[in-house]
Amino acid sequence: GEDVEQSLFLSVREGDSSVINCTYTDSSSTYLYWYKQEPGAGLQLLTYIFSNMDMKQDQRLTVLLNKKDKHLSLRIADTQTGDSAIYFCAEVQNRDDKIIFGKGTRLHILP
């Protein structure tokens, strides 16, 4: 199938690290993305990783890719209240360049 799967909810205390996990299906995916969606807003491209990379770090964000297990994760260090949003994992399928989204993980920040 074409499912990209994510857990639906994650609660994290402010200042802790958040880890959002995703599994995808196409082993030949070229790019994998993380998008952030705040209430009432469109999708903001947070970061992406090429399939030939294992890790990418960008300030508070760390993306880890395990191609063998088709597992992608997004770690947000020092989680802030402004990080509260829905995070979508997405893969670009190599055969047709289609982007397939997961259903999103809602990140809730506890005080």
Next chain:
Amino acid sequence: EAGVAQSPRYKIIEKRQSVAFWCNPISGHATLYWYQQILGQGPKLLIQFQNNGVVDDSQLPKDRFSAERLKGVDSTLKIQPAKLEDSAVYLCASSLNSARFFGPGTRLTVL
């Protein structure tokens, strides 16, 4: 760099009425996409344009939905007549390579 622009941001109509959405992509982006995002789900591709030609409209309900991109820049998406199940956020995105950049979306409510 200006982002993807969409209008209107919100629209409320009654079933069987018609509605149109407008999108202005990022300057220079040849590829334009329309996505439908139903509450609690990830975006689903409706149609993809490359310049002013349609690349993929396999998921577009063509009996009621239409889209055009006449000059290869702006695009309009129309629904005629609308059904209750069309209530969703309609997202426009554009890309130069593979990274999709999304607009803020139009939230459609069909009563």
